[in-house]
Amino acid sequence: MKLQDRVVVITGSGGGLGEACAHRFAAEGAKVVITDLDPAGVERVSAAVGGVGLATDITVEGNVRAVADLARRAYGEIDIWFSNAGASGPDQPGEIQENARWAAAWELHVMAHVYAAREVLPAMLARGDGYLIQTASLVGLAVHPHKATYSVTKHAAVAFSEWLAITYRGRGIKVSCFCPGAMLTPMLLDEFPAGHPVLRNAARPDDVAGQLVAAIDREAFLIVDSPAGQQALQARATDFDAWIDQAATPLP
Numbered sequence: 001m002k003l004q005d006r007v008v009v010i011t012g013s014g015g016g017l018g019e020a021c022a023h024r025f026a027a028e029g030a031k032v033v034i035t036d037l038d039p040a041g042v043e044r045v046s047a048a049v050g051g052v053g054l055a056t057d058i059t060v061e062g063n064v065r066a067v068a069d070l071a072r073r074a075y076g077e078i079d080i081w082f083s084n085a086g087a088s089g090p091d092q093p094g095e096i097q098e099n100a101r102w103a104a105a106w107e108l109h110v111m112a113h114v115y116a117a118r119e120v121l122p123a124m125l126a127r128g129d130g131y132l133i134q135t136a137s138l139v140g141l142a143v144h145p146h147k148a149t150y151s152v153t154k155h156a157a158v159a160f161s162e163w164l165a166i167t168y169r170g171r172g173i174k175v176s177c178f179c180p181g182a183m184l185t186p187m188l189l190d191e192f193p194a195g196h197p198v199l200r201n202a203a204r205p206d207d208v209a210g211q212l213v214a215a216i217d218r219e220a221f222l223i224v225d226s227p228a229g230q231q232a233l234q235a236r237a238t239d240f241d242a243w244i245d246q247a248a249t250p251l252p
């Protein structure tokens with residue numbers, strides 16, 4: 001799908017990858033709707049890209065509806081809903097986090113995607129056109145040994161994307177699941193000290209946003225920004241036990 005003149009909602013676009021995508025998508029001619037928990041981020045990015053925005057918690061279904069209503073009032077029907085907001089850590093190696101962390105990760109990495117699909121699918125199906133994109137993670141194809149809640153809920157995000165694609169592709173709905181590796185956004189910069197090897201090898205969000213535009217154009221289901229995603233899938237399919245042994249090696 002070409003982004004020119006498309007109405008695109010990007011969640012988590014008050015910073016990080018969502019902000020980079022808001023800039024890049026607007027440069028492609030999209031009408032971008034900004035939403036994030038962070039009001040200052042929403043204001044900054046909306047003003048910069050000439051879009052509209054709403055600061056809200058996307059894990060509350062009524063708030064998802066409010067964002068959709070804003071988009072419709074400002075621009076008309078929504079063409080693309082990019083469910084991108086996410087959160088990670090802090091986590092300790094081997095920690096099985098408390099229940100509240102599991103519930104919060106489930107709400108953000110799964111239910112926010114469910115609420116969005118429930119909100120926009122009826123109009124998309126009526127038109128026989130529309131695009132749902134979910135940001136999961138490379139961790140949704142592999143596993144992060146230090147991050148139980150993040151790993152499990154990102155796996156669930158991949159599964160929901162698969163379900164959407166399998167169920168609705170034949171009815172004109174495009175679905176993509178984005179599984180990026182490390183990116184130089186506040187999520188990573190807040191977790192690792194300057195100079196850490198993870199930061200040295202991380203992708204720049206502007207570059208990733210460019211890759212996403214190309215992938216949306218191809219309407220590819222699985223979007224990965226490095227060979228690591230494909231390698232994880234291959235390793236699991238080839239020898240699950242060998243993959244478990246190798247994946248158990250703690251990350252740096």
Ligand SMILES: NC(=O)c1ccc[n+]([C@@H]2O[C@H](COP(=O)([O-])OP(=O)(O)OC[C@H]3O[C@@H](n4cnc5c(N)ncnc54)[C@H](O)[C@@H]3O)[C@@H](O)[C@H]2O)c1
Pocket residue numbers: 011012013014015016017018035036037038041056057058059084085086087088108135136137138139179180181182183184185186187188
């Ligand atoms: N940075 C990485 O290395 C990395 C790697 C793989 C996947 N991801 C995923 O990419 C996506 C974008 O992350 P990022 O790297 O830009 O992180 P980020 O922390 O820089 O940005 C995420 C944005 O989401 C917003 N957000 C969080 N919870 C929200 C909520 N309940 N309602 C509304 N907004 C909320 C935050 O305020 C923030 O602006 C996330 O889904 C993340 O899990 C990131």
